Amino acid sequence: MRPAVLTGEHYMTGDVACAEGALAAGCLFFGGYPITPATEVAERMAHRLPEIGGTYIQMEDEIAAMASIIGASCAGAKSMTSTSGPGFSLMMENLGLAVITETPCVVVNVQRAGPSTGLPTQGAQGDMMQARWGSHGDYEIIAMSPASAQEIFYLTIEAFNLAEKYRTPVLIMTDEVIGHMSERVIIPKAREIKTVERVKAKGRKDRFRPYAAGDLGVPPMANAGDGYKIHVTGLTHDEMGYPAMTVEAQYAMMDRLVGKIRNNVKDIIRYEEFMTEDADFIIISYGVSARTGWAAVEEARARGMKVGMLRLITVWPFAEDKIRELAARVKGMVTVEINLGQVHLEVERCVAGRVPVRLVGHPGGTLISPDTVIQTIKQEFGV
Amino acid sequence: MALWRVPLDAEQIDVTLGIVHIIKERCKGCGYCIEFCPKEVLEFSKEFNQKGYHPPRVKKPDDCVNCHYCEIICPEFAIYSIEAEQEQANP
Amino acid sequence: MTIAQEAIREATSHPLDDLLRTERIPHIWCPGCGIGTAFSSCLIAMKESGIDLEKTVMVSGIGCSGRGAGYVKLDSYHTTHGRAIPFATGMKLANTDLNVVVFSGDGDLFAIGGNHFIHAARRNVDITVVCVNNFNYGMTGGQAAATTPHLAKTTTTPLGNPESPFNLPLLAYAAGASYVARWTTLHARDLTTAIQEALANPGFSFVEVLAPCPINYGRRNKEKPLDTLRLFQDKSIIKNNAHPTELDVDWEKGVVLGTFVNNPRPCSTDMYDKTCRLEEKPEKKTAA
Numbered sequence: 018m019r020p021a022v023l024t025g026e027h028y029m030t031g032d033v034a035c036a037e038g039a040l041a042a043g044c045l046f047f048g049g050y051p052i053t054p055a056t057e058v059a060e061r062m063a064h065r066l067p068e069i070g071g072t073y074i075q076m077e078d079e080i081a082a083m084a085s086i087i088g089a090s091c092a093g094a095k096s097m098t099s100t101s102g103p104g105f106s107l108m109m110e111n112l113g114l115a116v117i118t119e120t121p122c123v124v125v126n127v128q129r130a131g132p133s134t135g136l137p138t139q140g141a142q143g144d145m146m147q148a149r150w151g152s153h154g155d156y157e158i159i160a161m162s163p164a165s166a167q168e169i170f171y172l173t174i175e176a177f178n179l180a181e182k183y184r185t186p187v188l189i190m191t192d193e194v195i196g197h198m199s200e201r202v203i204i205p206k207a208r209e210i211k212t213v214e215r216v217k218a219k220g221r222k223d224r225f226r227p228y229a230a231g232d233l234g235v236p237p238m239a240n241a242g243d244g245y246k247i248h249v250t251g252l253t254h255d256e257m258g259y260p261a262m263t264v265e266a267q268y269a270m271m272d273r274l275v276g277k278i279r280n281n282v283k284d285i286i287r288y289e290e291f292m293t294e295d296a297d298f299i300i301i302s303y304g305v306s307a308r309t310g311w312a313a314v315e316e317a318r319a320r321g322m323k324v325g326m327l328r329l330i331t332v333w334p335f336a337e338d339k340i341r342e343l344a345a346r347v348k349g350m351v352t353v354e355i356n357l358g359q360v361h362l363e364v365e366r367c368v369a370g371r372v373p374v375r376l377v378g379h380p381g382g383t384l385i386s387p388d389t390v391i392q393t394i395k396q397e398f399g400v
Numbered sequence: 401m402a403l404w405r406v407p408l409d410a411e412q413i414d415v416t417l418g419i420v421h422i423i424k425e426r427c428k429g430c431g432y433c434i435e436f437c438p439k440e441v442l443e444f445s446k447e448f449n450q451k452g453y454h455p456p457r458v459k460k461p462d463d464c465v466n467c468h469y470c471e472i473i474c475p476e477f478a479i480y481s482i483e484a485e486q487e488q489a490n491p
Numbered sequence: 492m493t494i495a496q497e498a499i500r501e502a503t504s505h506p507l508d509d510l511l512r513t514e515r516i517p518h519i520w521c522p523g524c525g526i527g528t529a530f531s532s533c534l535i536a537m538k539e540s541g542i543d544l545e546k547t548v549m550v551s552g553i554g555c556s557g558r559g560a561g562y563v564k565l566d567s568y569h570t571t572h573g574r575a576i577p578f579a580t581g582m583k584l585a586n587t588d589l590n591v592v593v594f595s596g597d598g599d600l601f602a603i604g605g606n607h608f609i610h611a612a613r614r615n616v617d618i619t620v621v622c623v624n625n626f627n628y629g630m631t632g633g634q635a636a637a638t639t640p641h642l643a644k645t646t647t648t649p650l651g652n653p654e655s656p657f658n659l660p661l662l663a664y665a666a667g668a669s670y671v672a673r674w675t676t677l678h679a680r681d682l683t684t685a686i687q688e689a690l691a692n693p694g695f696s697f698v699e700v701l702a703p704c705p706i707n708y709g710r711r712n713k714e715k716p717l718d719t720l721r722l723f724q725d726k727s728i729i730k731n732n733a734h735p736t737e738l739d740v741d742w743e744k745g746v747v748l749g750t751f752v753n754n755p756r757p758c759s760t761d762m763y764d765k766t767c768r769l770e771e772k773p774e775k776k777t778a779a
Binding site: 045046048067068072073074076077078080081082084085086087088089090091092093094096110111113114118239240241242243244245246247248249250251252259260 | 512515545546548550553560561564565566567568569570571573574576577578579580581582583584585586588589606607610759760763767768769
């Protein structure tokens with residue numbers, strides 16, 4: 018019998034590290050469906066969950082996988098699923114259900130090149146805008162992008178913590194390269210891992226208002242079987258959780274739903290700056306492309322170019338203020354991502370023409386070379 | 401609706417007496433309780449409820465055998481019966 | 492009858508009110524709609540079965556019947572279209588103490604959600620599925636469904652349905668459901684008994700309820716609400732243990748009602764525990 022937290026030094030892939038992070042965070046339910054390159058997350062969970070008293074189930078499709086983790090979370094279990102592009106598309110409707118019902122859960126997207134079946138075994142970062150806007154209607158979402166196997170372990174724990182704290186689905190937007198790359202992963206002792214649990218409903222059961230704002234705008238949560246006899250619906254609802262088909266109800270619900278994320282971006286957003294203090298040019302990157310960015314910064318510095326990098330760890334919500342601040346003091350920016358310009362659009366929006374912004378990207382299947390980044394900076398900014 | 405079939409021991413059964421209760425404002429006037437009452441106890445009333453439907457009224461109060469069929473087929477939770485003696489004990 | 496007696500008859504509360512969100516009544520279902528009757532039978536069955544109602548959950552999908560979850564005073568979840576069963580599966584597996592009842596319609600469970608139904612039946616997930624079959628999509632105004640009888644008129648089959656409907660009990664049986672029954676809303680008492688048996692069955696239970704949809708289906712097929720119920724009365728054949736292949740919904744021949752499968756076998760969680768928890772089986776954790 019192995020414990021939930023496999024304390025020690027390991028050599029494991031990003032997918033496996035992701036699964037171990039979930040277990041360390043207290044995940045007890047995984048609804049899976051095989052898809053390259055995310056299958057290894059499900060396989061690891063299928064091995065490990067029964068060992069620690071959790072449950073793995075292989076559902077009939079990704080729609081069902083997503084529905085099952087929402088159901089499991091409503092029953093009180095921290096729950097997760099993993100997928101890649103095609104499955105991510107199928108999960109979008111129920112992702113919206115998790116958003117509107119404020120059900121904590123974690124969805125891992127090990128991205129591959131699309132559209133459609135695309136390049137199943139080769140990485141990309143082409144689902145970033147889908148992560149932001151893929152389900153219909155307005156909403157806010159949290160999406161994190163790890164750059165190493167070690168980081169995916171920690172970010173998966175963080176994802177569960179944010180999901181529980183804000184009662185929202187959290188996305189881990191990783192990619193094939195991180196997912197399949199074996200690296201050293203150090204798993205700390207269980208007591209050194211900080212885990213967050215949802216704020217539970219308390220007080221008189223007949224007076225409980227399941228969707229009345231609590232701290233940070235997040236309502237305390239009653240799980241199924243807690244005796245609160247709550248109603249949960251995907252329809253626009255009032256504080257009782259009852260369907261309310263009015264403009265006023267829509268305003269009130271959306272205000273809180275979106276507000277609980279927007280008003281707490283300082284707590285949610287994580288990023289890392291690398292040699293930005295004196296930089297003239299900034300690389301904006303995330304996930305595996307940040308590794309290109311690091312190499313490019315070091316190479317550029319060696320050539321005497323003042324280049325730094327802002328690495329987005331939380332991609333959504335977007336680090337708008339940070340990018341505006343950088344735009345005010347640098348001469349140019351490049352977005353490095355493996356797609357044809359997604360996060361790049363957000364960078365352009367925040368920079369708002371103050372400095373030139375260029376994209377270094379391609380449609381997926383391989384990584385971006387640091388040389389391409391340096392060449393772009395040279396050509397575009399005349400360094 | 402007459403009985404679908406008459407039980408062989410019908411003569412020996414001690415038939416209970418029921419009192420029908422109607423929540424008029426819930427009624428949507430489908431008429432199922434009236435049509436399918438095995439003792440034809442109910443009929444449409446002439447009055448309208450607030451929604452504009454004719455709720456049922458008790459036509460033959462002494463004939464109700466407290467079978468609860470009206471209660472179970474009513475889609476609106478608008479009608480039920482209580483055993484007569486029990487109700488007298490607990491008004 | 493005295494005036495006092497008349498006053499008593501004008502009641503304000505119903506015996507099922509303790510299981511209803513009475514502040515939300517009247518419900519949205521049309522006059523003569525059978526969903527209310529099916530729902531009422533379901534509530535009576537839950538009440539009389541003696542199960543712990545604090546640990547009982549109703550899950551619905553989308554559509555008229557999907558609104559059921561909104562009226563029951565239990566933990567209740569109104570999910571997305573077709574996905575009530577996988578949602579319920581996750582819920583049951585995460586906390587096996589819960590009694591999970593899926594109450595939804597034919598379009599929801601068998602067209603958009605058909606894949607989930609067969610897989611939950613195959614796994615024998617310990618949930619009870621009550622399907623109100625009103626032969627069409629009512630909420631959207633009466634379109635053809637996977638259960639619409641051949642030649643029946645709907646807004647999307649104006650000249651009659653060219654397709655054949657599912658035989659739902661056959662589908663449930665073939666997929667592995669361990670309890671399968673079919674009744675109509677007219678047979679509300681048998682229906683209640685069937686739902687009680689379904690709740691008691693430790694595995695995947697399926698109860699089909701044939702129900703009138705007077706506004707959207709009946710109107711276009713020249714059936715008044717009472718006509719539909721009379722059809723249920725005149726053309727139904729009660730035959731327990733009938734072979735599932737005999738259960739086509741064909742009102743010309745007559746429609747067979749009854750309990751067709753009552754064959755308990757180990758449910759999904761029992762098989763999971765036995766197969767997957769090899770070493771010193773830990774207590775199954777139910778998250779606090």
